[in-house]
Amino acid sequence: MWLKNVWYVAGFEAELEDSAVIARRFLDTPVVMYRTSSGQLAALDDLCPHRLMPLSAGKRVGDQLQCGYHGMRFGPDGVCTEAPGQARPSDKACITSYPLQARHGLLWIWMGKPNLAKPNLIPDVHWYQDPAWVPSDGYHLIQADLRLLNDNLLDLSHESYVHTRTIGNEEEESIANFPLEVTVEGDRLVRAHREMPNIDPPPFFAMILDHKGRIDRWQTAINLAPGINMTDVGVYPVGTARKDAFVGHVLHLLTPETDHSTHYFWSMTRNYRLDNAPLTQAIRDAVNLTFDEDREVLEVQQAQIARLGGAIPRVALRLDEAPLRARRLLAALVEREQADPDYVMEPLPLIDDRYLQG
């Protein structure tokens, strides 16, 4: 069961340029999105109420969507404006529309009660559009439950085994061996912080720092329920100042497609070498490869769960502390929303100044 009264990331704002029409499934509901000529954002059920054809398989005619089978047309509010063969379209022939907002360069959709969809409830992930930061972004569709992705992002110790080609070290310096500080904030946020002083730089960090000597590194995994994740990571050569660290805010914005697949909109945003376009692309390529590695373990895990059933993890380790706390928060929020269908959560700030970034 999903949390519904919440803004989910539906895409990148740039996807709706040039009269684009985008079809995507959220919470197992097929949705079609577009922007009208006057700039209005529209999100509708991707389903003609006549014979169930996806509207996205038809065509856009001005600011309306026309079904590709019998030509019924619908406006951005979901009202049928034309039904060929009859003077007036039936009142029954209208489709559900969803609140859709653009903010921080992202599209946000609200699949819950429409009257509760206040824009101030959108989480602050401004770095994606902040001129002081540069994003390297991309998208993965992962065939796994959103909670497995949260687990994976909240327990970065897997980097030592899954990502040795990119952001992990050899297991001789297993990330799990560095102490982890896990904190819970309010009813919605889990933060897991780890300092890794004086380590060999994994390949990715050697590349971005252009430095092969030993480094100090910190990493903070942040999860704002249900699916807003950020990895705050800083690296600097041993002996240089922490305040000059290269900082990356890696946004992992997750939206359920179904209960076994998840939209993964991501961006590694950095505060250094802002104008270096080749570096921006090199980071995009490296992160893309890294998340391919995650995809593999996540999808195998999902397939095993589908086959074997039961709770995950089957045996909890100490490194499951943050994932388990986030799972408990999420379960409690879902239960709360089901008890009170008007319940909405305020967003919380992702960055904690204690760790010196912002």
Add this chain to the structure above:
Amino acid sequence: MWLKNVWYVAGFEAELEDSAVIARRFLDTPVVMYRTSSGQLAALDDLCPHRLMPLSAGKRVGDQLQCGYHGMRFGPDGVCTEAPGQARPSDKACITSYPLQARHGLLWIWMGKPNLAKPNLIPDVHWYQDPAWVPSDGYHLIQADLRLLNDNLLDLSHESYVHTRTIGNEEEESIANFPLEVTVEGDRLVRAHREMPNIDPPPFFAMILDHKGRIDRWQTAINLAPGINMTDVGVYPVGTARKDAFVGHVLHLLTPETDHSTHYFWSMTRNYRLDNAPLTQAIRDAVNLTFDEDREVLEVQQAQIARLGGAIPRVALRLDEAPLRARRLLAALVEREQADPDYVMEPLPLIDDRYLQG
């Protein structure tokens, strides 16, 4: 639930030339068909009663089918004539045979009670073999319920959206905007007629008429339950005589393969330019393409129904009148056959002289 006491088209008669053995599933029953050396038509369950192998995976030995696993042989009546390793085949080892007839150049199979299978119940679609007409024929296997194909053929307004490359006009002249006359005849036939005077010729008709100026056009969609459809279409340049119209009788002969897939044997038969073989082929190619377009919407619709359930159409439009009437006739006939397993229907003539073709 299917209507069973009825002749279904099983194929083109020409398919059984040269000792061919054809395997095809009808009403979810695998059937194997062949013609003996003396000309007898045979249709048998495609299933060896020993270990369930399809007989079509074995080989034909004279006028018998031999199983490819242990060599059991069956004659055209389904009786086992040989069981290796024993002097006399078991009486239990026989298989069901079905009445199979050749008529009008087509094969017709009866899946209901065999004693009711009178050849005079075969519908008259003589144009396929009539020297005054020339067929352009073909076959599609469509992954959709037969009723969706009937719907599609009885509501030709979709031509304006699905077939703009072939037989539809641009939607500025949506076919749905021309008045439609729907009539029901007996308990078995629905006819939907439409006159379209003074229109721009869609690409297909410009080709066959070899004429780019405006035309008069009529189209009559005819459905004889459960799956005999004909589109009677006439076109002639504005100002010429209706009696000189180019007439096409498009046969759409539908037989359920399963409850979600349908054999579609088709033929566009025409009464003009009879000796023009390149035109015959050009029409075959164009119709093939047209029905590929239909396949796409039909299969998407079937997949959506499988996913979403519920009745079709979900919201009925005026253009659903003929499809809904045909669905009601078919449902009533099925109900009647279930109440009276000996019930059979007489065929009705497809052509109504009121519309001047015959």
Add this chain to the structure above:
Amino acid sequence: MWLKNVWYVAGFEAELEDSAVIARRFLDTPVVMYRTSSGQLAALDDLCPHRLMPLSAGKRVGDQLQCGYHGMRFGPDGVCTEAPGQARPSDKACITSYPLQARHGLLWIWMGKPNLAKPNLIPDVHWYQDPAWVPSDGYHLIQADLRLLNDNLLDLSHESYVHTRTIGNEEEESIANFPLEVTVEGDRLVRAHREMPNIDPPPFFAMILDHKGRIDRWQTAINLAPGINMTDVGVYPVGTARKDAFVGHVLHLLTPETDHSTHYFWSMTRNYRLDNAPLTQAIRDAVNLTFDEDREVLEVQQAQIARLGGAIPRVALRLDEAPLRARRLLAALVEREQADPDYVMEPLPLIDDRYLQG
């Protein structure tokens, strides 16, 4: 339901050379196998108890298997020796191990109660490793229930129809027409013997004998429940001495992968032309092709059973005598084991001296 207190063939011993790690499913349980540096054989559940990843997707580190997700390590006994991020691995984090033995050049696994796994219960198939014999071996994974494979091996009359390119004759000399002697020994073994005097040699036997004239042939199909099969086959030119016959012991060692798929480890071992390596390879190629032919009928049969249900054979022929006897023995043994979970069966010798081979 499977017989569990029995040694199943898990592979060829040679597969575990060079630090190999092999993943294979037995009785629907994924197992990972390897040999330690000291020679100990290990078979473990192929499943990390933390997040269900197959251990075979991780890597071998010395004599331990390391999970590819979070680096947990397990020894050959299934005990967790390392859990990153904590000083001591949890006692709960251990995995099931299975008795695994090497014997006769094969690996044998015991999926039942471990305390009952006595090596003396391993069936004698010594020919695979006997210097007086030479094997031509291989492996097929067949998508069919083990019992269908037993059926197929116990009724060799199918050779006349399935294997006409290799070991069968044309059906004019259908194997089914030669008398068959079926015997049952103890509660576990079925033997079906047939003499075929003075026949045309099928292609395979013409090749191995290098002789095109008529031959005498015998074949004995032996099934030791649940899945140890041997075909004892002898051929010699008409007029030569039976004691000089070319004898093949064809081992068909079957282990359920799932209830609809079977591991088929095979070896044609022969007592003649021992040093002829090209002949060894030619036999391997021919047998491989022959079992491809079996695969086809077995997998079609399995698919038909899945679709149609019911018992097999649906109509029993005389040639089903040996298959049916073996099915009854197996069903009785399964019933017996379920009544007495400590029940184990002694193996029986495969060869009967009456038929002059050994």
